Amino acid sequence: SQTIHQWPATLVQPVGSPLSLECTVEGTSNPNLYWYRQAAGRGLQLLFYSIGIDQISSEVPQNLSASRPQDRQFILSSKKLLLSDSGFYLCAWRAGTGTGYSPLHFGNGTRLTVT
């Protein structure tokens, strides 16, 4: 069966520090991968999605970036964090191929607090 791992679970970082959040998927190949952010008490904002290695689409301009160095690995980064980057970051995957329209499957999230 497929599983998704996301770490760390919580992170407290000072303003201006770098960020690296990692997500890996097991049990499938060629997944579509996604990064979402959820501000406190609010809905989900799509940040990036990827349909393959080095194929990444950015949905919102900001100081975050994403990379996909391997088929099942998706990394969210920042060179300098802002206070507004605080939130709950969710990685998700879905099958890139197959019959029917496959749903998103989410990791357990990373709670980021920028101080």
Next chain:
Amino acid sequence: GNSVTQMEGPVTLSEEAFLTINCTYTATGYPSLFWYVQYPGEGLQLLLKATKADDKGSNKGFEATYRKETTSFHLEKGSVQVSDSAVYFCALGYGQNFVFGPGTRLSVLP
């Protein structure tokens, strides 16, 4: 563009009450529709889905029917439990993209 509208709540019910959370969508083409549930401090879990008009998705006593004529996908449960307290998200999927509603917080009191 594609969008999802759902009642934001919060919704507070007594145990064993009937639940309805309304969801309507705007989409070009024929999207797939989903309900997700999020428990405190966790990621979203798929609750149910429907991929074409008149499909009914069901899981754990929850159900929702894909109504193309009213562009709706309302979530229902006949008898809620305290353990159903969570935030519920309606979503549509089309192509590579998913669009989520703002979420509805449900609190069930014993």
